[in-house]
Amino acid sequence: MHDTRGHALVTGASSGIGAEIAREYARRGVPLVLTARRLDRLEALATELRARVPVEVIAADLSDPAAPAALVDTLDARGIAIRILANNAGYGVPGRYLKNDWRTHAQFQQVMVAAVAELTWRLLPSIRRFDDGRILNVASFAALMPSADGQTLYAPAKAWLVKFSESLAMENVDRGVHVTALCPGFTYSEFHDVTGTRGKMRVSPKLWLDAMDVARxxxxxxxxxxxxxxxxxxxxMLGTLVKLLPHRAAMALMARNSRKVRPVD
Structure with a gap:
């Protein structure tokens, strides 16, 4: 292993929560590898953060099934060992299930589930070599609630990520590896701009979170x-309340209120 210190790899690092995770690790003195599709955004962030820590940039499109293996091959070629993996890359597909073609859904599942699973599997041996390996999986508060109209694949993918994190945590605790599923609610980022739903959102300002606070x-x-x-x-508090409700009541509450928050076409 050439890299005895270990880097943090942040996927989806070009904006939003991913960029703030990278900034927070840089503040803590952790060397970084940034990956996302948009190379120009990655380079701009890398230029900002190199004043604090070494930063490597690798452009990758995780909707390509070959991307996780190619990404790890590039890390190996550069002699970079990963101590921290932040699986953050993700997006939403607006609308109900039949509104989009299957290719759209297949690419979504590749990014949100398959790529996370494969990248974690490929990098876990490196992470376990350190005494303080870390995996941070960015899920969503949607994973902890009854699924809403128009979240046919998004909420299930995030719920999978929570269960995946729980199992990984138990499997690796004796190796000093901490695994966490981060479940933020509505967060100021490009997420709703990409899906084209920001103008339709009717959410109390008190429920919006700052991406920097979420990352920290x-x-x-x-x-x-x-x-x-x-x-x-x-x-x-809301998560605790939902756990106390009978499932049928929680589903009814979600059905009544979900369109107020996120209208569905």
Missing amino acids: EGIDANERGDVLAVPGWRYR
Whole structure:
């Protein structure tokens, strides 16, 4: 292993929560590898962060099934060992299930599930070589709620990520590896701009989170060894309330209110 210190690999690092995760790790003195599709955005962020830590940039499109293996091959070729993996890359597909063609859904599942699973599998041996390996999986508060109209694949993908994190945490605790599923609610980022739904969102300003705060809380929770992290006291309170409701009542509540928050075509 050429890299004895270990880098943090952040996927989807070109904007939003991913960029703030990278900035937070840089503030903590952790060398970085940034990956996403948009090379220009990655280079701009890398230029900003290199004043603090070494930063490598690797452009990758995780909707390509060959991308995870190619990404790890590039890391190996550069002699970079990964100590921290932040699986952040993701997006939403607006509308109901039949509104989009199958290729759209297949690419979504490749990015949100298959690429995460493969990248983690390929990098876990490197992460386990360190005494303080870390995996931070950016899920969503949607994973902890009854699924809403128009979230046919998004919420299930994020719920999978929570369960994936729980199993990984138990499997690797004796190796000093902390695994955390970060479950933010509505967060100021490009997420709703990409899906074209920002103008339709009718959410109380009190429920919006700052991406920088989400990143910091997620990394702090991961360092503590928390398997689940829900930023913001309002979301933690709401999550507790939903657990206390009968499932039928929780489903009815979601059905009544989901379109108020996110109208579905």
